[in-house]
Amino acid sequence: xxxxxxxxxxxxxxxxxxxxxxxxxxYVAIQVVKSLICATLTxxxxxxxxxxxxxxxFMTEIYKIDLFSYIKNILIFYIVTVVFYCALTYVFxxxxxxxxxxxxxxxxxxxxxxxxxxxxxxx
Amino acid sequence: xxLLLEYRExxxxxxxxxxxxxxxxxxxxxxxxxxxxxxxxxxxxxxxxNIAIVLIASLACSFLPAGFLTLLCAxxxxxxxxxxxxxxxxxxxxxxxxxxxxxxxxxxxDSYVVIxxxxxxxxxxxxxxxxxxGLIGNPVSAVSVACGVIVYYLxxxxxxxxxxxxxxxxxxxxxxxxxxxxxxxxxxxxxxASFAVTVVVVYVIRRMSVEYAWxxxxxxxxxxxxxxxxxxxxxxxxxLSMIGAVLGSILAIVIAKVIEFFRFCVxxxxxxxxxxxxxxxxxxxxxxxxxxxxxxTKTVKKINTNTQSxxxxxxxxxxxxxxxxxxxxxxxxxxxxxTEAGYGREHVTPGTQRTQAGSQGTAAxxxxxxxxxxxxxxxxxxxSGGGSYGTxxxxxxxxxxxxxxxxxxxxxxxxxNYSAQGAARNSQRAGDSEDDEEFF
Numbered sequence: 403x404x405x406x407x408x409x410x411x412x413x414x415x416x417x418x419x420x421x422x423x424x425x426x427x428x429y430v431a432i433q434v435v436k437s438l439i440c441a442t443l444t445x446x447x448x449x450x451x452x453x454x455x456x457x458x459x460f461m462t463e464i465y466k467i468d469l470f471s472y473i474k475n476i477l478i479f480y481i482v483t484v485v486f487y488c489a490l491t492y493v494f495x496x497x498x499x500x501x502x503x504x505x506x507x508x509x510x511x512x513x514x515x516x517x518x519x520x521x522x523x524x525x
Numbered sequence: 526x527x528l529l530l531e532y533r534e535x536x537x538x539x540x541x542x543x544x545x546x547x548x549x550x551x552x553x554x555x556x557x558x559x560x561x562x563x564x565x566x567x568x569x570x571x572x573x574x575n576i577a578i579v580l581i582a583s584l585a586c587s588f589l590p591a592g593f594l595t596l597l598c599a600x601x602x603x604x605x606x607x608x609x610x611x612x613x614x615x616x617x618x619x620x621x622x623x624x625x626x627x628x629x630x631x632x633x634x635d636s637y638v639v640i641x642x643x644x645x646x647x648x649x650x651x652x653x654x655x656x657x658x659g660l661i662g663n664p665v666s667a668v669s670v671a672c673g674v675i676v677y678y679l680x681x682x683x684x685x686x687x688x689x690x691x692x693x694x695x696x697x698x699x700x701x702x703x704x705x706x707x708x709x710x711x712x713x714x715x716x717x718a719s720f721a722v723t724v725v726v727v728y729v730i731r732r733m734s735v736e737y738a739w740x741x742x743x744x745x746x747x748x749x750x751x752x753x754x755x756x757x758x759x760x761x762x763x764x765l766s767m768i769g770a771v772l773g774s775i776l777a778i779v780i781a782k783v784i785e786f787f788r789f790c791v792x793x794x795x796x797x798x799x800x801x802x803x804x805x806x807x808x809x810x811x812x813x814x815x816x817x818x819x820x821x822t823k824t825v826k827k828i829n830t831n832t833q834s835x836x837x838x839x840x841x842x843x844x845x846x847x848x849x850x851x852x853x854x855x856x857x858x859x860x861x862x863x864t865e866a867g868y869g870r871e872h873v874t875p876g877t878q879r880t881q882a883g884s885q886g887t888a889a890x891x892x893x894x895x896x897x898x899x900x901x902x903x904x905x906x907x908x909s910g911g912g913s914y915g916t917x918x919x920x921x922x923x924x925x926x927x928x929x930x931x932x933x934x935x936x937x938x939x940x941x942n943y944s945a946q947g948a949a950r951n952s953q954r955a956g957d958s959e960d961d962e963e964f965f
Contacts, residue, residue, distance in 0.1 A: 447623055448623065450619075455705075456697075457697050458697060
């Protein structure tokens with residue numbers, strides 16, 4: 403048991419402890435904010451690729467198109483992408499948080515058992 | 526089956542004992558093949574396509590975390606794409622960033638999955654990946670598998686585009702050509718989707734509380750994978766060999782069965798269903814025993830020959846010189862004992878029940894007599910072989926001290942020793958677990 407506990411502490415324990423130190427809301431919020439940043443960066447990258455894909459056509463069309471509706475469409479697309487990705491992150495982070503808490507709880511219980519075993523042997 | 530289980534235990538024990546060496550060696554090999562694979566597939570930058578650089582980088586990867594190998598592979602491929610064309614590098618970098626930011630951050634631990642997926646694609650056995658990952662991973666690993674598939678198809682797409690790209694001059698023309706090829710690559714989307722779904726299906730089924738869950742999971746996973754590929758092939762008309770997919774899936778199941786043998790070898794015929802309760806819950810438990818065989822172990826036992834009563838210094842010296850002349854081990858060195866339950870009586874030679882106070886051989890022999898075949902592995906059993914050797918030692922001790930006599934006595938002792946070793950070897954060959962003690 404001691405070997406297993408030590409192995410857990412060495413491998414997953416440290417990371418899990420970092421997650422377990424947060425309240426659920428805080429942890430999930432941090433992850434969602436990270437996802438927001440990542441999704442924004444990704445959107446910018448994909449949009450840049452889209453612009454460069456047909457740069458000449460874009461430069462000639464830019465003076466003819468309705469810029470307001472064009473930006474509105476892009477923003478709607480951006481918001482849909484970000485909301486979808488953040489929702490996914492919310493679900494995943496909540497699942498991960500509960501899994502980590504469960505794992506830490508089990509670790510703590512096993513530590514108590516080990517401690518009890520030592521006491522028994524000592525007595 | 527017992528033999529296989531015994532080999533499994535030996536392999537596991539060998540791994541446990543040498544994991545400090547085995548893990549870096551495995552990491553080195555994976556890194557070497559991955560980086561070499563990138564160089565072989567792309568190979569546009571001659572400076573990187575150098576075995577010395579690959580070896581140094583692999584050596585570094587063997588001591589660094591798995592994420593470093595992923596980074597190194599990405600850097601190698603981006604460098605090759607840069608040598609091919611700046612636009613190719615831009616597209617490759619964008620795809621890598623999108624994969625990293627959107628997908629890979631969910632499963633950062635699965636670096637090896639991302640590396641091994643393209644590697645197995647190049648070895649023509651990609652169907653192993655989703656089934657094996659579903660068996661030993663978790664559903665989030667589906668993301669890593671999808672990333673690996675996209676990386677492979679991106680690199681092969683770049684290789685396919687290279688001759689045309691080199692003939693082009695215009696920046697936007699090159700970029701358009703690359704992005705068009707990227708977007709039209711339906712194979713990547715179909716295969717990535719099918720692999721991701723397969724990982725989840727295999728994971729869900731193998732976690733079920735049904736008999737032969739792992740086998741059902743791998744077969745169901747292979748079928749789901751083939752079904753999605755077939756539907757994708759019909760809809761998008763992708764260039765996919767269905768015969769190759771079927772054969773690959775069969776091979777994947779075979780490999781998955783080997784992994785099952787090491788990870789989830791259980792005996793469903795001895796399944797027990799128990800019910801119990803505590804203050805808060807009722808428990809309905811289904812217990813499936815693991816198939817285990819206790820592997821034979823070797824212990825080292827030191828026998829102090831100096832305590833033999835009646836043995837003079839002269840005879841010990843003669844024994845030593847004789848042992849050296851016969852290339853045997855010196856007196857007082859360690860005796861190797863192979864221990865296993867159930868052999869205790871077999872090594873005790875008839876007529877060894879005579880007792881001599883103060884003789885270690887006697888103590889060992891007496892202990893050996895107390896062991897029986899059904900007894901667990903104990904010190905008594907371990908020393909049973911010592912009983913027979915003790916007899917020879919005692920016979921040596923009782924003789925008159927003269928050089929010739931000592932010589933003959935020692936010769937007798939050595940012979941007995943050899944015969945005992947021979948018996949032990951024979952019993953080992955026969956599959957018994959018995960002692961193999963070396964005196965001297």
